Amino acid sequence: MMKGHLWVAAALFCLGGLIYWGSYELPTGGGYAQVGPGVVPRIVAGFMLLVGALLLREAFTGGFRGLDEAEERGRGMDWAAFAWIGAGLVAYGLLIERLGFVLSSAVLFAMVARGMASRRWALNLAIGLVLAIAIFAIFNYGLGLTLPAGVLKPLLA
Amino acid sequence: MDAWAQLMQGFQVALSLQNLLWCLVGCMLGTAVGVLPGVGPAVTVALLLPITTKVDASGALIMFAGIYYGAMYGGSTTSILLKTPGESATIVTAMEGNEMAKRGRAGPALATAAIGSFVAGTLATVGLTFLSPLVVQLGLKFGPPEFFALMVLAFTTVSAVLGSSTLRGLASLSLGLAIGLVGIDNQTGQARFAFGTPQLLDGIEVVTVAVGLFAVGETLYFASKLRATEERVEAIRGSIWMRVDDWRRSIGPWIRGTFIGFPFGTIPAGGAEIPTFLSYAVEKKLSKHPDEFGQGAIEGVAGPEAANNAASTGTMVPLLTLGLPTSATAAILLSAFQQYGLQPGPLLFEANAALVWGLIASFYVGNVMLLVLNLPLVGLWVKLLRIPRPQLYAGILVFATMGVYGMRQSAFDVFLLYAIGLLGFVMTRYGFPAGPVIVGMILGPLAEEQLRRSLAISEGSWSVFATRPISAGLLAVTAIVLLLPLVLRALRRRTSKA
Numbered sequence: 001m002m003k004g005h006l007w008v009a010a011a012l013f014c015l016g017g018l019i020y021w022g023s024y025e026l027p028t029g030g031g032y033a034q035v036g037p038g039v040v041p042r043i044v045a046g047f048m049l050l051v052g053a054l055l056l057r058e059a060f061t062g063g064f065r066g067l068d069e070a071e072e073r074g075r076g077m078d079w080a081a082f083a084w085i086g087a088g089l090v091a092y093g094l095l096i097e098r099l100g101f102v103l104s105s106a107v108l109f110a111m112v113a114r115g116m117a118s119r120r121w122a123l124n125l126a127i128g129l130v131l132a133i134a135i136f137a138i139f140n141y142g143l144g145l146t147l148p149a150g151v152l153k154p155l156l157a
Numbered sequence: 158m159d160a161w162a163q164l165m166q167g168f169q170v171a172l173s174l175q176n177l178l179w180c181l182v183g184c185m186l187g188t189a190v191g192v193l194p195g196v197g198p199a200v201t202v203a204l205l206l207p208i209t210t211k212v213d214a215s216g217a218l219i220m221f222a223g224i225y226y227g228a229m230y231g232g233s234t235t236s237i238l239l240k241t242p243g244e245s246a247t248i249v250t251a252m253e254g255n256e257m258a259k260r261g262r263a264g265p266a267l268a269t270a271a272i273g274s275f276v277a278g279t280l281a282t283v284g285l286t287f288l289s290p291l292v293v294q295l296g297l298k299f300g301p302p303e304f305f306a307l308m309v310l311a312f313t314t315v316s317a318v319l320g321s322s323t324l325r326g327l328a329s330l331s332l333g334l335a336i337g338l339v340g341i342d343n344q345t346g347q348a349r350f351a352f353g354t355p356q357l358l359d360g361i362e363v364v365t366v367a368v369g370l371f372a373v374g375e376t377l378y379f380a381s382k383l384r385a386t387e388e389r390v391e392a393i394r395g396s397i398w399m400r401v402d403d404w405r406r407s408i409g410p411w412i413r414g415t416f417i418g419f420p421f422g423t424i425p426a427g428g429a430e431i432p433t434f435l436s437y438a439v440e441k442k443l444s445k446h447p448d449e450f451g452q453g454a455i456e457g458v459a460g461p462e463a464a465n466n467a468a469s470t471g472t473m474v475p476l477l478t479l480g481l482p483t484s485a486t487a488a489i490l491l492s493a494f495q496q497y498g499l500q501p502g503p504l505l506f507e508a509n510a511a512l513v514w515g516l517i518a519s520f521y522v523g524n525v526m527l528l529v530l531n532l533p534l535v536g537l538w539v540k541l542l543r544i545p546r547p548q549l550y551a552g553i554l555v556f557a558t559m560g561v562y563g564m565r566q567s568a569f570d571v572f573l574l575y576a577i578g579l580l581g582f583v584m585t586r587y588g589f590p591a592g593p594v595i596v597g598m599i600l601g602p603l604a605e606e607q608l609r610r611s612l613a614i615s616e617g618s619w620s621v622f623a624t625r626p627i628s629a630g631l632l633a634v635t636a637i638v639l640l641l642p643l644v645l646r647a648l649r650r651r652t653s654k655a
Binding site: 004005008012015016019022023026027035036037039040041044045047048051052054055058064065066067072075076077078079081082084085086088089090092093094096097101105108109110112113114115116117118124127128131132135139143145146147148 | 207325327328342347350377380382550552572586605
């Protein structure tokens with residue numbers, strides 16, 4: 001029995017249950033079609049419950065089929081890299097409306113690069129800055145997509 | 158001949174200066190993202206969806222299609238020189254082509270891949286040109302029950318046939334279908350699964366899901382396994398041109414690969430992966446030197462590369478004529494059509510003939526451009542492989558967040574992107590394919606519409622799917638696809654016990 005497999009299968013099964021429960025407030029009848037907005041969610045939920053149950057059975061009986069678990073474990077897991085990249089994305093989400101596109105992108109760039117073991121902060125920040133300014137120029141002036149200028153507004157506008 | 162006249166009109170659209178430029182941009186972007194690891198055509202098209210508000214439909218769709226088939230060309234370069242298949246459809250090339258490169262024959266390997274892709278892409282476009290009107294004729298006879306049955310078949314084959322496990326493919330599909338439910342039901346206006354969140358009322362954008370699963374999820378996975386990854390880019394030594402002998406050994410595999418790949422692309426079996434393996438097996442069987450296979454036989458690159466290009470062009474047949482996407486990228490192309498209020502399918506060929514035929518004509522043009530881009534200019538793309546991984550992935554994420562945030566200027570979407578990225582990480586870790594999620598979320602709402610229309614016609618009776626012969630037949634095929642492997646396995650177990 002593989003713990004990870006069990007969690008994943010259980011999560012899918014529970015999600016199916018939640019969708020079924022959520023579809024209860026949706027009407028199943030009415031209209032010309034006799035098929036209200038609640039019918040298809042129930043079908044999807046039932047399908048997910050079925051797939052989840054079959055996955056649970058696989059997890060209990062030796063783990064998911066056709067997956068090389070030993071090879072996967074042998075390659076290890078670098079949680080620091082994982083955390084740096086996640087932190088970069090969260091920082092981006094928090095900063096984008098305050099600092100604007102260019103600066104938050106540079107921060108994201110440097111944090112992702114750090115996650116992948118590049119410790120040259122100054123260089124990475126500089127590359128990120130140049131890349132972000134180039135994207136800003138192309139998309140804002142060329143394609144008319146509005147990206148927030150943020151604190152650099154006086155410089156970029 | 159009707160198709161011929163239509164095609165000529167299509168060329169008038171495709172050969173306008175503006176559309177030639179869009180085609181070139183698409184082919185260049187496609188080659189670039191095909192070459193680069195960590196970013197593929199699905200993410201690229203998804204990120205560029207916002208330009209649909211600024212660019213006219215034919216220009217944007219010509220560019221998106223260019224990205225789609227251009228990535229097939231670029232992908233072979235990476236497989237040959239790096240042995241990391243950029244896409245599952247280039248796994249075979251990665252084995253055989255990389256062996257050639259190690260033996261100093263990278264040049265001919267790249268050349269036979271590029272020319273083979275060109276031959277296959279062009280022949281498959283001819284197939285698309287003449288097959289499409291026939292499928293359209295068939296499609297015009299389809300009612301909602303037939304379309305619904307066809308979509309169910311596509312769901313099944315896309316999830317069940319690809320990947321290492323049918324069950325995990327179906328699990329991915331169920332997630333995609335669930336994501337497709339979120340938002341306002343377009344027939345009754347009822348909000349579903351929005352949890353009172355205004356951001357969820359409009360539904361979850363395909364951009365966020367595609368970019369989250371493919372770009373963020375991939376980056377998280379690759380970064381967390383970086384210490385255990387070894388990469389070596391083979392240099393191109395010697396001439397990139399093929400010798401007379403190489404030509405002689407390549408022509409057969411190109412043609413055969415095309416004829417194996419194209420039918421696979423056109424039936425809703427999805428993907429270009431299976432035909433590459435088939436083509437490889439066929440070439441090995443036909444070869445006078447089967448011992449060379451596994452050690453850099455040029456036929457083993459020529460055939461599969463032709464097969465995957467023919468298959469990817471083939472997927473345009475169900476997409477354009479029936480509105481049926483059979484791969485993640487095709488599904489995103491479908492949502493690009495929807496951005497313009499267009500629905501691919503038989504009616505599109507009547508209502509927007511100039512657009513459709515312009516798009517088809519652009520495939521001929523694009524394949525010529527790609528041949529030039531990938532053969533004499535291959536050295537340019539190889540430089541992309543030298544970008545250090547940390548900066549490459551950091552750059553990919555800058556583009557990813559830009560696309561997702563820029564779509565509706567919402568920081569909520571950035572956090573949603575991270576959440577979907579985490580989901581993508583878990584899925585990659587446990588071997589769940591991402592493609593069925595995308596196909597499910599885009600095709601799901603369309604299938605629901607056809608289902609409800611069918612039941613409106615039948616006044617609520619579900620028997621309508623069983624009594625109409627075409628839909629009953631399609632559903633029977635679906636059942637066979639799902640159940641046949643189980644039956645075979647049970648039979649084998651019984652015989653091995655006896």
